Amino acid sequence: MKFQGVLPQDPLSHTLAADPTGMQKLKAAASKNPQAAARQAASQFEALLMNTMLKSMRSVRFDEEEPSNSLNTFQSLSDQQMVQSLCERGGLGLGDMIYRQLAKQSGFKPDASQMAALQSNGPALTAQPVGLRSLQAYQEAQAASAQAGVPASGSSREFVSGLLPHARQAAQQLGVAPECVVAHAALESGWGKRAIRNADGSDSHNLFGIKAGSDWHGKTTTIVTTEYSGGVPQKRQETFRSYGSYAEAFSDYAQLLKGSSRYRNVLNQGQNMYGFAQGLQSGGYATDPRYARKLVDVAASLAQQVARI
Secondary structure, eight states: OOOOSSSOSOGGGOOOTTOTTHHHHHHHHHHHOHHHHHHHHHHHHHHHHHHHHHHHHHTOOOSSOOOOHHHHHHHHHHHHHHHHHHHHTTTTSHHHHHHHHHHHHHTOOOOHHHHHHHHHHSOOOOSOOHHHHHHHHHHHHHHHHHHTTOOOOSOHHHHHHHHHHHHHHHHHHHTBOHHHHHHHHHHHHTTTTSOOBOTTSOBOOOTTOOBOOTTOOSOEEEEEEEEEETTEEEEEEEEEEOOSSHHHHHHHHHHHHHHOGGGTTTTTOBTOHHHHHHHHHHTTSOSOTTHHHHHHHHHHHHHHHHHHO
């Protein structure tokens, strides 16, 4: 079987990711042609970023079986080689920006031919770049947050530090790490930006999206939310619990999970974020089929911040 169009056709670019002579070759090239070497260095930096991203993705698992050491080694080398090949064909477009920065720092003008080489390696994109879409989405979210009276991000660290004392108390009752509880609140509330509000506009403090069933006798609020039916998202009006404070909300959250047999697999998971997330999804906490994966992703970006507070 032949695999065509995967690796670059330039024989000089057929470099193994594990080649120990790569840095020596790059250093030698820099003394002869700094501009060409800068282009190669830019490609290597982009490869490093992409490889870090892949490594982070590999670290999150959704099955019980642990991979063998040999499989881990193979996957690591395979990922490095794939990243190397992708970057030599244009990568994500970061190489262009890195090359410009290296040229500026080194005191020479970016060579038009090197810029053309970086741009021509990758396929032409007719759609709007992902980075631009993400930036626009972020700016729109910031504007919407300001209009709604919600703090404009500030930082996720502020969200964590403000809720951590309550999260620690709830986590102790549930037998899980505080990161699990804070990550769950962050996912459900969009880091506090999608606050469930009462009819008068005040905060319901319901960070966990807990609905008000027939057994709830406290205050409630009704909003339009997204539910999944057969994997398809649908807009519905739902009634949610309303609390007088975050302390009350976290206490009720802990009691809900402890008091329902549906969530027995959530309890006593300790630092096992995967088990905590799977327990919530299997217990029917949310209708989103990707709920556990989303929760683990949020927790991965959160753990380091919690440790520093």
